Amino acid sequence: MNKEKILDAALILLVPVGLYMAFIYAPVAKSLGPNQKIFYFHVASAWISFFAFFVTFCTSILYLIKDDFCFDDIAESSAEIGLLFCTIVLTTGPIWGKAAWGAWWTWDPRLTTTAILWFIYVGYIMLRKFIDEDSKRARFAAAVGIIGFIDVPIVFFSIRIWKNTIHPNVVQKGGGGLHPMMLHAMFFALLIFTLLYLSLLIKRVRFARAKRRFDALERAS
Amino acid sequence: MSYFNTVLCIFRKDILEEFKSKEVVNSMLVFSLLVVVVFSFIFEPGSDMKNEVVGGILWMSFVFAGLLGLNKSMMTEVQGGNLQALLLSPVDPSSIFFGKVLSNFTFMAMVEIITIPIFTVLYNVNVFAGGALTAAVFFLGTYGFAVLGTLFSLISVNTRTREVMLPLLLLPILVPVILASVQSLNIFVLGHDHALAYPWLKILLIFDIIFTAVVFAVFDFIVEE
Numbered sequence: 001m002n003k004e005k006i007l008d009a010a011l012i013l014l015v016p017v018g019l020y021m022a023f024i025y026a027p028v029a030k031s032l033g034p035n036q037k038i039f040y041f042h043v044a045s046a047w048i049s050f051f052a053f054f055v056t057f058c059t060s061i062l063y064l065i066k067d068d069f070c071f072d073d074i075a076e077s078s079a080e081i082g083l084l085f086c087t088i089v090l091t092t093g094p095i096w097g098k099a100a101w102g103a104w105w106t107w108d109p110r111l112t113t114t115a116i117l118w119f120i121y122v123g124y125i126m127l128r129k130f131i132d133e134d135s136k137r138a139r140f141a142a143a144v145g146i147i148g149f150i151d152v153p154i155v156f157f158s159i160r161i162w163k164n165t166i167h168p169n170v171v172q173k174g175g176g177g178l179h180p181m182m183l184h185a186m187f188f189a190l191l192i193f194t195l196l197y198l199s200l201l202i203k204r205v206r207f208a209r210a211k212r213r214f215d216a217l218e219r220a221s
Numbered sequence: 222m223s224y225f226n227t228v229l230c231i232f233r234k235d236i237l238e239e240f241k242s243k244e245v246v247n248s249m250l251v252f253s254l255l256v257v258v259v260f261s262f263i264f265e266p267g268s269d270m271k272n273e274v275v276g277g278i279l280w281m282s283f284v285f286a287g288l289l290g291l292n293k294s295m296m297t298e299v300q301g302g303n304l305q306a307l308l309l310s311p312v313d314p315s316s317i318f319f320g321k322v323l324s325n326f327t328f329m330a331m332v333e334i335i336t337i338p339i340f341t342v343l344y345n346v347n348v349f350a351g352g353a354l355t356a357a358v359f360f361l362g363t364y365g366f367a368v369l370g371t372l373f374s375l376i377s378v379n380t381r382t383r384e385v386m387l388p389l390l391l392l393p394i395l396v397p398v399i400l401a402s403v404q405s406l407n408i409f410v411l412g413h414d415h416a417l418a419y420p421w422l423k424i425l426l427i428f429d430i431i432f433t434a435v436v437f438a439v440f441d442f443i444v445e446e
Contacts, residue, residue: 064442119393126389130380139443140376144390147369147435151394154431158397158424 007199011192018185018192026185035099038092040185044193045088046114052082052197053121053149060145063138069212072138075145076128077204081197083121090118109159116155120148134212227312231320235294236327245290249332253286257340275346276406280362280399282340283333287366288388290328294321295374296383304375308444315440318371326367333359351409354418361425362402368432369394372440401425 022040029036055078063071093111094104105111124144131137178186239245260278264271298304298321307317337359341347349355370391377386402425405418 064439116393116396119389123386123390123393127376127380127386130382130386132381136379139445140379143372143376143439143443146439147372147432148394150431150435151397154397154424154428155400158400158421161420161424 004199004202007195007202011195011199014192014195018188021185021188026182027179029182032100035096038096039182040189042089042092042096043186044189045085045092047190048193048197049082049086049089049117051194052078052085052201053117053152055201056082056121056124056145057149060142063142064146069134069138070209072142073205073208073212074201075142077201077208079121079124079145081200081204083118083125085193085197086114086118086121089114109156112159113152113156117148117152120144120151124148134215224313224316227316228320228323231307231317232323232327235321235324238297239324239328245293246328246331248293249286249290249328250335252289253282253332253336254339256282256285257336257343261343271344272346272410273407275340275344275348275410276403278344279337279340279348279406280403282336283329283363284366284392284395284399286332287325287329287370288391290332291325291370291374292378292384292387294325294328295371295378299378313441314444315437318375318436318440321375322364322367322371325371326364329363329367333363346410348406348410350412351405351415351418354415354422355406355409357422358402358405358418358425361422361429362398365398365425365429365432366395368429368436369398372436376443397424397428401428 018040022037026037026040028034056075059071059075059078062068063075093114097106098104124141127144128137128141131140257278260281261271263274263278295304298307308314337348341349351358370387373391373394374387377383377390380386401421405421408415408418408421
């Protein structure tokens, strides 16, 4: 409980610093201008969504092995947060893409895989909403959480083959030559987003637990 | 009873049931032919552009028909409480699952065997230009579809929105199978170098192996009551 408060306080202090680093400290990119600022939010969101889905994957396995609803709550919460950040990635990406290469969307492997990832976890969340029985919901959702996560590298790999045979991969985000001050801002953004993820996860898990208890009480009465 | 014996028994049960009612294969077949005909309206009559997308049309017709068949075959299993009874019997639950995979694979294959010649006549292309490679594409692709499709049909019949849930869960996860099958068929139809299809076949094979192993590992956990 106390740790959670410390985390929240740290976020309140660090988020303005992060914004300062992204908008003022980091220099404006030569070719893209202020558009490039979206980069810090975009990359950090992408990192969080992958990390959150990875947490769902691990806790799904743990649920199947240990049969403890605690892991199911974490899996559900993490998937929801991951989906939220994945949506941010898919929104900020096209805005940046329009400025960077003149198109909202290209069927680049990375974009396509992210879109598919989004659909997999939308399916995961919908599945959870449509099963009434607790243990059934947890077991089936765990199966989707595991298989969905394994699928993404395969999709990434398969789509890359296709692109390589037709045309070379032109778009590489970030690129190698990032200004050191931009790099600082990016790593700081990654740190803040990770803390934000943890804070959201703790709150969401607490909510899931309360809801589970509430449902049990309602069934009992 | 040994593992493979159980698989074969389940398979035999499904085939016998299907021979009596002929519901699943017939409805899948009509649907897949319908998709083939309806998709022809994408092109101007007589245009050559169609050669570049016939692989996609053929696979889409299988995928749509397959979704229909999976829903139907799992529904009959659940409605009479038969699945519950099977899972209560003292055999490995995953052997029951792979029996269902085998029968779903067979239903899909029956539909494909009839649809492909008709498709070849209607679209005037030879999807079997790849010879044994084409056969391998159909085999591996259909197997991948059957493994994941059977698992997700089992999951989706337990939800309140069963018909919608199956495609929502299955299609995104099936992307590697659809993509690899379509791309390799297009390579054969367009007469490109067959070696270009090898990476796609590799993807199909990897996908099939990984998901068979994963489903085998987790299935006992997901159905335990």
